[in-house]
Amino acid sequence: MTTEGSGAQGRSGGRPESRRGAAPRRKLVMSEVVDQAMRLFAERGYDGTTLQDVADAVGLSRSNLYNYVKSKEELLVAMVEATAQGAANSLRDVRQRTDLDSAEKLRMLVRALVMRRAERPEQFRTLDRSDQALPPEVAKKHLQVRRAVLREITAVLEEGVTAGLFRPVDVRITALSIIGMCNWVAWWFHPSPAHPAEPVAEQIADNAVAMVARDAGRTPDAPTPLGAVAMLQQDLDYLTRLLTSGNE
Known part of the structure; x- marks a missing residue:
């Protein structure tokens, strides 16, 4: 009886632990699924990639892959959330800080965008190439988060102009120019131990501030x-x- 009770207690006691361990594993597998999907989309295009291709790349069966995603559209949504939505949220946090002036905020915003593009360029390139072919709901979400990024940069520029730190530039055109400068990093920069991303991000951030600083030149x-x-x-x-x- 004691042995049986101990076994039953051990089994029931193990279930919550198993459930606790399942969530981190699911997150890791889902991250790998998204990473491999982005790589395949970048290499073969969205239309040229199947869910079976993704499953093979991750090492899952097609049926097991369905435990994580049901369609390629879901993968695109995950990519949008991983690239643009995360960027928009972090930029908003910087813009709302009260301990930084506008120049410091702009420098931090640009540095954050460049680091995201440099560290995971496949994500950005895949969405950029697939922009016209995105399903309507995914395209809508992608547009919303891109506009959110634009709003955060524009708001910091307006704040700087009002405070007298920035020249009275057209803030929308300037924000689009700065975002384009950050986005292009995903295409030309290839980080390596000899060429880390941080100095590049710092240089581009300095360039962005110099574009608008009141005392520039x-x-x-x-x-x-x-x-x-x-x-x-x-x-x-x-x-x-x-x-x-x-x-x-």
Whole structure:
């Protein structure tokens, strides 16, 4: 009786532990499924990749793969969430910080975007190539998170202009330019031990701030009269755009 009771207790006691261990394993397997799917999509294209190809790459049977995803569309949704949604959330956290000025926020935002593109370029390249072929629901979600990233960058630029740290630039055009500069890293940069991503991210972040900094290109001395007029004209142009957009 004692032995049987001990065995039953051991079995019942093991079940919660097994359930606790199942969640981390599922997360790891799902991450591998998404990674392999992105690699295959990048190599063969979305239409040229089947779920069987993904299952073979991960080392699962087709039936076991269905425990994680039911369709290629689900894989695309997971890719969108892993690339764009995560970026949008982290950028929002930086933008809402009160201990940083606008230049520091912009530097952190750009550095974060570049690091994401440099560390997992296949994710971004796959979605970029498949953008026109995405199923409607996936395309909608992808567009929403891309717009969220644009909003965060634009908000920081507007904050910097209002605070007088940034020149009165067209914030939307400038934000799109900065995002494009970050996105292109996924295509040309190939990190290695000899060429880590961090210095590249730092350089691009510095470039982004230099694009908009109020004192960019100026010497510590007072500006010349013509330089002062040019700066004043920039401010007037910015004010005109604000008034015009408010009347539309």
